[in-house]
Amino acid sequence: MSRDLAITGTGAVSxxxxxxxxxxxxxxxxxxxxxxxxxxxxxxxxVTTPVLRVPAQGATAPKFARMRRSSPxxxxxxxxxxxxxxxxxxxxxxxxRLRVGVVFTLTNGCVNYSNRFFSEVLSxxxxxxxxxxxxxVFNAPSSHLSALIGSSAPNDTLVGDxxxxxxxxxxxxxxxxxxxxxxxxxxASEEIDWLSAEGLRHxxxxxxxxxxxAAIYLEAAGGPxxxxxxxxxxxxxxxxxxxxxxxxxxxxxxxxxxxxxxVDGLSGVRRFDAPEAAAWSDWSGPRRSPKRVLGESMxxxxxxxxxxxxxxLVSGAFRQAIVSSVGSNQQAAGLVLRRDPPxxxx
Amino acid sequence: MVVTxxxxxxxxxxxxxxxxxxxxxxxxxxxxxxxxxVSRQRVGTAGQVDLAETCAGLPHRAASRMDRGxxxxxxxxxxxxxxxxLSGGAMPMVVGTSAAAMPIxxxxxxxxxxxxxxxxxQLRRVETYQAQRQITDMARLLGVDGRIRVVSNxxxxxxxxxxxxxxxxxxxxxxxxxxxxxDALCQLVFAGFDTLQALxxxxxxxxxxxxxxxxxxxxxxxxxxxxxxxxxKSRGARVIAEITGYGAATDIHHLTQPHPEGDAxxxxxxxxxxxxxxxxxxxxxxxxxGTGTPLNDVAEGNAIRRWAGDRxxxxxxxxxxxxxxxxxxxxxxxxxVICLMAMEGQWxxxxxHVREPDPVCAFDLIREPREARVARALTNSFGFGGANATLxxxxxxxx
Numbered sequence: 001m002s003r004d005l006a007i008t009g010t011g012a013v014s015x016x017x018x019x020x021x022x023x024x025x026x027x028x029x030x031x032x033x034x035x036x037x038x039x040x041x042x043x044x045x046x047v048t049t050p051v052l053r054v055p056a057q058g059a060t061a062p063k064f065a066r067m068r069r070s071s072p073x074x075x076x077x078x079x080x081x082x083x084x085x086x087x088x089x090x091x092x093x094x095x096x097r098l099r100v101g102v103v104f105t106l107t108n109g110c111v112n113y114s115n116r117f118f119s120e121v122l123s124x125x126x127x128x129x130x131x132x133x134x135x136x137v138f139n140a141p142s143s144h145l146s147a148l149i150g151s152s153a154p155n156d157t158l159v160g161d162x163x164x165x166x167x168x169x170x171x172x173x174x175x176x177x178x179x180x181x182x183x184x185x186x187x188a189s190e191e192i193d194w195l196s197a198e199g200l201r202h203x204x205x206x207x208x209x210x211x212x213x214a215a216i217y218l219e220a221a222g223g224p225x226x227x228x229x230x231x232x233x234x235x236x237x238x239x240x241x242x243x244x245x246x247x248x249x250x251x252x253x254x255x256x257x258x259x260x261x262x263v264d265g266l267s268g269v270r271r272f273d274a275p276e277a278a279a280w281s282d283w284s285g286p287r288r289s290p291k292r293v294l295g296e297s298m299x300x301x302x303x304x305x306x307x308x309x310x311x312x313l314v315s316g317a318f319r320q321a322i323v324s325s326v327g328s329n330q331q332a333a334g335l336v337l338r339r340d341p342p343x344x345x346x
Numbered sequence: 347m348v349v350t351x352x353x354x355x356x357x358x359x360x361x362x363x364x365x366x367x368x369x370x371x372x373x374x375x376x377x378x379x380x381x382x383x384v385s386r387q388r389v390g391t392a393g394q395v396d397l398a399e400t401c402a403g404l405p406h407r408a409a410s411r412m413d414r415g416x417x418x419x420x421x422x423x424x425x426x427x428x429x430x431x432l433s434g435g436a437m438p439m440v441v442g443t444s445a446a447a448m449p450i451x452x453x454x455x456x457x458x459x460x461x462x463x464x465x466x467x468q469l470r471r472v473e474t475y476q477a478q479r480q481i482t483d484m485a486r487l488l489g490v491d492g493r494i495r496v497v498s499n500x501x502x503x504x505x506x507x508x509x510x511x512x513x514x515x516x517x518x519x520x521x522x523x524x525x526x527x528x529d530a531l532c533q534l535v536f537a538g539f540d541t542l543q544a545l546x547x548x549x550x551x552x553x554x555x556x557x558x559x560x561x562x563x564x565x566x567x568x569x570x571x572x573x574x575x576x577x578x579k580s581r582g583a584r585v586i587a588e589i590t591g592y593g594a595a596t597d598i599h600h601l602t603q604p605h606p607e608g609d610a611x612x613x614x615x616x617x618x619x620x621x622x623x624x625x626x627x628x629x630x631x632x633x634x635x636g637t638g639t640p641l642n643d644v645a646e647g648n649a650i651r652r653w654a655g656d657r658x659x660x661x662x663x664x665x666x667x668x669x670x671x672x673x674x675x676x677x678x679x680x681x682x683v684i685c686l687m688a689m690e691g692q693w694x695x696x697x698x699h700v701r702e703p704d705p706v707c708a709f710d711l712i713r714e715p716r717e718a719r720v721a722r723a724l725t726n727s728f729g730f731g732g733a734n735a736t737l738x739x740x741x742x743x744x745x
Contacts, residue, residue: 043461066601102596107476114534118455121537125386133538134602134730137444138498143731147598152610155596155733156506159446159496160478167495174513195455202469233493237486330478330494 005173007225007310007337008183009217011083013076014294014304015052015210018060019083023214023304024311026293033293035208038194049197052210052295064148069131071112074141076213077104077189081145084185084215094150101181102155103168104142104188107299109159110135111193141189153181161327162265163233164188165302166335170230172218182219188303189213200296203328206269210295214303216310225310228320228338229253233331244332245279245324252322252334256285260320263309265301267291276326286318301325306335313339347515347590348742349570350522350583351430353422354683356566357393357670361425366687368669369695372715375670376549376562381414381449382533387540391549392531393564393671408487411470413447415530415565416480418676422567423488423524430522430571431583434489437571438520439481440510441496442503442527444675444729446477449532490524498675500729501635502594503527504568505678505737509592511572512737521577526569527679535674536563542602544639551638551672552699553665554647554707561637564671568679570686586686587739590624590722593617597732603641604728608649611635611728614736615653618724622738626654626661629738630718631694632709633681633725636665637672646726647706654709664712668698678727678735685723685739694718 012019015033016026026033038049054076061067061075062082082090085100092098114136120128134140139157146155154175158164165188172184190196190211197209218227231251234244254260264280266273266289280287290304291297297304302325309321319339326332354361357375358368368375376391384390401409401417403424412420419441427434454471457463473479477496485494497507504527511525539545539561546552546560570586578585595617597610604611619626635646654661666684667673673680688694694712703711722740727733 042459045461114451115455117538118452118534121534122456125537125540128537128541130541130543133541136534136538137500137730138446139500139729139731139733140601143596143598143601143733146596146732150598152596152598152613154594155499155731156510156594157498159443159498160494161476164478164496167493171495171510174517174519178513178517195458198458199454199468199472202465202472235482235485235491235493237482237494238491327478329473329476330482 003177003220005176005218005227006221006223007216008219008221008223009084009086010307010310011080011215012307013054013079014212015054017055018058018079020307020311027288027290027308030293038197040194049194049201051192051197052208053192054212062148066147067144070135070144071110071191073110073189073191074144077141077145077187078148080213080215081185081187084217090149099153099182100149100151101153101172101175101184102142102145103172103184103186104157105164105168105299106159106188106190107161108190108196109138110140111196112191115193115195161330162299162301163325163327163331163333166325166333167233176220184218185215186218187213187215188300190298190300204269204271208295210297212297212300214300214307216306222340224339225313226338226340229336233333235331241275241326242278245275245326248332248334249279252336254322254336256283258285259318260285260322261312261318262287262322263305264289265291265305265325267296276324280324309337313337347512348573348575348578348585349587349589349686350573350578350585351426351571352586352683352686353425353569354680355395355418355421356680357395357564366691369666369684369687370691370693370715372696372698373669374698381531387537388547389540389545389549392562394531395565411474413450413480415447415528416484418530418567419528420484420487422526423569426569426571427488436491437522437524438492438514439485439490439494440507440523440525441481442507442675442679443477443529444498444500444503445529445532445535447475447480448534450475452533499733500731501674501677502727502729502733502735503675505727505735506594508679508682508737509594509735512589512592515572515574522571522573524569525572526567527676528567529565529673529675531563531565539563546638550699551668553636553638553668553697554643554704554711555700556702556704558638558640558643561639562671564673566673566680567676568683585742587689588742590740591618591622591738593736595734597734602730604645606645608645610732610734611646611649611726612652614734615649618736618738627657629722629724630720631688631723632661632663633685633723634663634665635726635728636667638667643704644706651708658708659710661709662694662712663709664695664697666695681725682737685725689720689723689739689741692717692720
């Protein structure tokens with residue numbers, strides 16, 4: 001990157017509540033969030049899956065005609081994106097004075113409507129709802145976001161494991177570098193449905209499926225959360241997760257100086273955490289593990305990590321923050337954020 | 347930025363040569379859908395690829411875990427690498443898809459309702475349903491080592507993937523990139539388009555016909571090796587074409603309907619031409635998005651008229667979806683490869699099945715294949731959600 005890029009806005013909708021403040025309070029207090037149970041019948045039995053859901057109370061999803069039929073994934077994303085964008089930039093974008101790109105990343109997408117629509121198709125395709133189908137398409141949520149902010153600037157949806165959010169930041173940085181956009185929203189969002197929740201627990205019953213969205217606004221600017229280093233991810237086609245995690249750790253090239261925060265992707269499921277835990281086993285500095293509080297939100301997980309890292313710098317608590325995301329089946333990725341100006345450390 | 351290898355699988359054929367022969371001859375490639383139950387749908391035909399159960403060169407174990415779409419992608423990507431004189435190597439991959447491995451997702455859904463289904467079998471389905479897992483496995487089989495982006499911008503995914511590859515090379519972030527798009531037919535998507543009444547009841551799409559009544563779905567994949575000219579020259583690679591322009595924009599008019607005047611399409615065509623440093627009249631052929639739906643073709647026709655101005659009558663346009671259907675996430679990449687065929691063979695593929703052109707056709711609608719000078723070709727892709735993309739290809743060394 002030849003230009004200085006900064007995260008100048010953040011947004012989050014998580015099981016801790018609507019807004020970054022609710023998420024950060026939950027992370028700082030390491031509170032245990034209330035579980036919900038998803039139940040469905042299968043034959044004569046009931047299948048029950050514990051999950052962490054975004055609370056209905058306090059919803060801040062903007063009212064927008066195109067979103068009235070959209071499912072939670074879009075509403076979470078819109079609320080997080082609007083929080084990251086802020087009122088002034090929103091007004092500039094809708095007035096056509098600010099070109100805001102959108103990069104959206106996800107793993108599952110709109111599983112609620114996909115589930116409902118396919119159920120209707122199998123029952124009787126003649127009665128399947130034409131309202132549901134368009135919302136099942138991976139890029140429907142990102143399309144709604146561009147419409148919401150009145151922006152015809154580029155809009156890309158990337159599908160991948162959780163680490164794809166960092167690839168999304170890479171793509172956004174490219175657009176800003178080329179001048180294709182003035183700034184870019186990078187958003188990740190997921191919603192809970194029994195399809196995806198049960199799917200996750202086929203990997204391990206210890207996983208706690210969750211949902212939500214997180215967003216950042218990235219632009220060429222100064223600010224407390226500068227994008228210091230975003231190495232290429234290490235893909236898994238010729239590297240195991242352990243080796244990829246170690247290579248990424250080396251590529252990030254950050255030593256523990258006591259004022260650097262590590263925001264990792266550990267979830268508490270030992271078998272799947274092992275590669276990342278091993279790669280950072282010698283890290284004795286401050287560390288935060290958002291998944292341990294917010295659950296496994298799959299495609300949104302790394303976005304929560306990045307927002308938590310940026311907010312930790314904004315608060316002045318750290319000079320630097322590292323995000324490590326060792327994805328499930330695509331790549332290991334990471335980034336380093338730097339506080340500018342440097343925090344006055346005690 | 348040049349293209350040094352291209353590969354394609356479509357209902358028209360299993361490689362570049364078969365497809366070129368089919369489009370050159372003006373063949374139509376629709377057949378009854380046999381992959382899933384269509385007995386209760388309004389439409390029962392599509393552009394279905396005659397894909398063998400076993401693919402030569404694909405290990406049995408890998409094939410058993412690979413979904414139909416990725417198998418199509420693997421075939422096209424392998425051909426592209428081979429044509430480029432490469433056997434894998436270090437390069438990023440950018441791949442576009444819309445439905446990804448949806449047939450596996452459908453199996454997962456059905457199995458989840460059966461009490462005897464094992465967690466182990468569901469785990470395999472969940473894992474192999476994920477596009478990034480499939481594409482990572484595909485890259486390993488191809489010997490391609492590098493970062494992977496899976497772009498899912500609906501029907502523009504393939505074009506956006508090639509556009510992103512173009513920029514990665516143009517910005518010096520990669521010497522070469524393997525890029526393309528794919529999608530296979532699946533029940534959910536087929537039924538989805540049917541519920542929207544977007545499918546032609548006759549099963550035969552007639553893009554730009556005044557009485558067109560919808561699209562036909564198809565399946566397939568297109569891939570290409572996008573490379574810096576310096577890299578191609580240094581290894582003595584044959585240059586198939588240059589990529590000279592790319593434009594991307596978002597149509598925010600409606601989730602599934604384009605702006606009637608084609609505003610975003612005008613932006614992408616103009617941006618791509620500006621990047622290429624050419625005027626509209628220097629484009630010898632447009633492979634249109636041309637789905638055959640009433641709204642899409644009017645919007646694109648209006649965009650072409652506004653873009654070309656008083657030169658519009660000389661602009662040659664066709665929709666190859668009339669022959670193979672709409673390949674969704676694969677469409678932009680497959681149609682890019684068709685542009686390369688036209689430039690290599692110096693002929694124009696046709697918009698088939700047109701009885702009376704729509705009045706929006708102020709351009710020269712190619713209704714039968716014909717020989718022509720094709721030095722520059724432009725392809726449009728417009729997707730659900732308003733993802734619009736335009737790519738321009740040119741013969742090497744044009745002024």
